[in-house]
Amino acid sequence: MDKWITFDCYGTLVDWRTGMGNSLEIVAPGRGADMLSLHRKIEGEIEMQEAYRPYREVLAESVRRMARSLQLPLGPGDEEILAATLPFWPVYPDTNEALLELKRAGWKLAILSNVDRDLITGTLRHFSCLIDLVVTAQDVRSYKPADAHARRFLELTGVSSDRWLYAAVNLQYDLRPGRALGANCVWINREREPMPDDPDILFGESAGMSGLPGIAAQFEMSRSVSQAGERK
Structure with missing residues (x-):
């Protein structure tokens, strides 16, 4: 899977x-x-x-x-x-290298965004690798923090919780709703905010995208350890 x-x-x-x-x-x-x-x-x-x-x-x-x-x-x-x-808004300097590294590690990439599809189509040209799936507000006729984007993503992919990471800068709009649906959340804490009152919703935290591939590798390792324990 x-x-x-x-x-x-x-x-x-x-x-x-x-x-x-x-x-x-x-x-x-x-x-x-x-x-x-x-x-x-x-x-x-x-x-x-x-x-x-x-x-x-x-x-x-x-x-x-x-x-x-x-x-x-x-x-x-x-x-x-x-x-x-x-x-035409710029991507962060650490975005494309991190996306490429995740792709090389076998991850599929999806974007859940509060925009129209024609607007994000222009943005996608700035990424140096293919984004495998995009769900927009226009597609679900709803805006985050409602969970329609994430629910549509789950409907389309059928991914299980142990194979789903959700990386975002916003706790309220993305990570808390995602966690409620089973996502393992990584906070891209670009604004260096203090830890939230509910830190248990997070699998990891990074000050930018450059730390995400390492966190993703840790996530896979923890999943492998968990599966090995279940087989004993």
Whole structure:
């Protein structure tokens, strides 16, 4: 049976903060950082409190609300800046080498992302290896932290818990829901946050993607030891 690692994309593999910040500077020179500081809260409110709408629309509404909160004027079409630039946001420097190493070790790779499929298609071109499966919000008509992405992944792969790692930067949106469905979670702690109050949800932690192949190898070793013990 295949072994799988699921990832969040923007924040874990892709440097969304740099990409979004630079994009917002285009429409609000000198205020991009201020808008960025509001983004997570505003986008989360749109995704969770309203009926499903395509992520392209979520991004546009987020820009409108961020600008309104800061009393910033927007020109015609400025609200489309994030959707227009998202496919060009940079991957983190440690992403591609880690993905290649995982591929060489026989892992299949999946992305579970809160975006539209056409947007992530542009992002996939920046990865140096094939992503075997992508599940988007558009596919399941739902946004994380709801678990529809992970459930669709399980339906499509049939993977068992002992062959599933979930690597992501966000505990609330990815790792806690994934753990509830049986994933073995690896926290890509890029922002150097303190350990959560529920550290038992984690199989491992790494400050970036470069540590993930080693953690994946440890996971396989622990599985082999467990299986050997069961055979005795």
